[in-house]
Amino acid sequence: MPSTSSSHKIDVRKERSGLILLKFGGSVITFKEKPLSPNMECINHLSRIIASIDKPLIIVHGGGSFGHYWSVKYEMHTKPARYDLKGVSVVHESMIALNELLVKGLIESGAKPYSVMPSVFMHGLEPIVKRIEELEAIAVGGAVPVTFGDIVHVAEQNYSILSGDALMTILAEALLPSKVIFLVNVDGLYGDVGTQNIIREINYETYKSATFSKTTLDVTGGMNRKIEEGLKIAASGIDVVLVNGLKPQRVLNAINGCDFEGTLIRHEERRG
Amino acid sequence: MPSTSSSHKIDVRKERSGLILLKFGGSVITFKEKPLSPNMECINHLSRIIASIDKPLIIVHGGGSFGHYWSVKYEMHTKPARYDLKGVSVVHESMIALNELLVKGLIESGAKPYSVMPSVFMHGLEPIVKRIEELEAIAVGGAVPVTFGDIVHVAEQNYSILSGDALMTILAEALLPSKVIFLVNVDGLYGDVGTQNIIREINYETYKSATFSKTTLDVTGGMNRKIEEGLKIAASGIDVVLVNGLKPQRVLNAINGCDFEGTLIRHEERRG
DSSP: OOOOOSEEOOOOOOOSSOOEEEEEOHHHHBOTTSTTOBOHHHHHHHHHHHHHOOSOEEEEEOOTTTHHHHHHHTTOOSSOBOOOHHHHHHHHHHHHHHHHHHHHHHHHTTOOEEEOOGGGTEETTEEOHHHHHHHHHHHHTTOEEEEEOEEEEEETTEEEEEOHHHHHHHHHHHHOOSEEEEEESSSSOBOSTTOOOBOSEEOHHHHHHSOOOOOOOOSSOHHHHHHHHHHHHHTTTOOEEEEETTSHHHHHHHHHTSOEESEEEOOOOOOO | OOOOOSEEOOOOOOOSSOOEEEEEOHHHHBOTTSTTOBOHHHHHHHHHHHHHOOSOEEEEEOOTTTHHHHHHHTTOOSSOBOOOHHHHHHHHHHHHHHHHHHHHHHHHTTOOEEEOOGGGTEETTEEOHHHHHHHHHHHHTTOEEEEEOEEEEEETTEEEEEOHHHHHHHHHHHHOOSEEEEEESSSSOBOSTTOOOBOSEEOHHHHHHSOOOOOOOOSSOSHHHHHHHHHHHHTTTOOEEEEETTSHHHHHHHHHTSOEESEEEOOOOOOO
16 A cells, blocks of 8 residues: 655665756646746746756756647647648747757756757667767766757658657666656645545556546646656666656755655566 | 859759758858847848748758857867866857747748757767768658757767858768758858959869958858868869858849859869
8 A cells, every 4th residue: 555654765776877867847847828838937946956966967858838739739649640840840949949948047057958859869769879878978977968858750751749758768768867756746646536645655566556646648748647657667676756846845855865755656676 | 263253053963852951151140249149130031031942951050149159258169178068058058049049930931940959960070871861851851950050069078069061061971962052141252352253153273272352260150161161062073152141032043043143162073
């Protein structure tokens, strides 16, 4: 039975490079209800936190009311297809615009971001391991790679949405970071419908056996999707944390390995 | 003796895909004397021209008063070195900001731009031929790849400026486009110091033997550099054109193969 007390520590499972992989949810860095509206207050808070961290970091961010908004309007999905090229241009440009706002905020706070569109390390939907390892080299060298969900060219006239959450799984599996943290706009995973308590800790078995309240699924986001990507990452032997990105102190605690409020997806021991 | 009449046609040497490779000079899309100031009027004019072209196009742009301005301030060069990471962040972000302004202008004019940071098809300073060929596939499919001079990660803590002009040579040599056009902020290559006439046509021999007025060399741009990259490209068997990007009709004429005013760098027959 999953416990419901409100805080805990993350086990430190891997110290390969002390790399921390962070997802800034679209619902955290934008106002999802208002098209093309960044949450600059939140971006600035998170930027100050990032600037204070002295460990190798990689940030992935979502689309929120930028890319996600447009991808819905143009009916684009996480499968390669011959989408309307105007939509391709618009979605891609909106993600670059959001990325640029985040990166500017990071620079202003004293961080050293280095923006990397996903096509740098992905060939269509296929990871390029050597380029992913280069992201770690950039991070270890002191800059912070910042990548994002995007619309990527696959082949000929086919493009596909590639979600930020899927990128998290791809990067985690390739790099085996010491921590994987998803910033979301709620306190964590809520228990049964109607409860105000967040679930302190889950794993594959407890998740599949229980009934959890589900937020509305959107194209690429949604709590369900994050938990599923989190479970995949946990299956690689890494603890995954969901924490409220609108509460910066909790984010700092999670990054620093202190007690924090949120949901831990406990890793599985890696097999052979 | 180079002729000096004012207009001519480009020989159509290669119709491999009808691909046109265009450089938007930083001096054309920004006001170079004023830091971080885009020339939106020019961007909008050029965008309307691009939207009217029904051939495969790839655009490369320079940094002007965005990236170039910052790269000078942070003393960065086209050689890998352990540059100040703040400078790396700032230069990279400024190029993305300029790119985003251009891409937005292109979208508003009805073009279908697809922004591609150079690290997508370059591994440090080394071209990735398969990814460069993918740019052509994107262009043939109806979108317009837009890439740019940038600061790229090379290895560990080393980064390097990679100029838009160098990218033009790399892309031209890999893709053998039918036309290569550099948009600059003057009418073409001027003859001897003091002359008002542009040189109609040059090639390797005539360039090396003559005295031409030279504009002040900056880190990556300058007429001298463009002529040198143009000569390298011409050595691959492709005609190269320099035309004034602030005179949009000339740009359209050059793209469409009509008589235009500017300087032609005549290709050399390719050996073996």
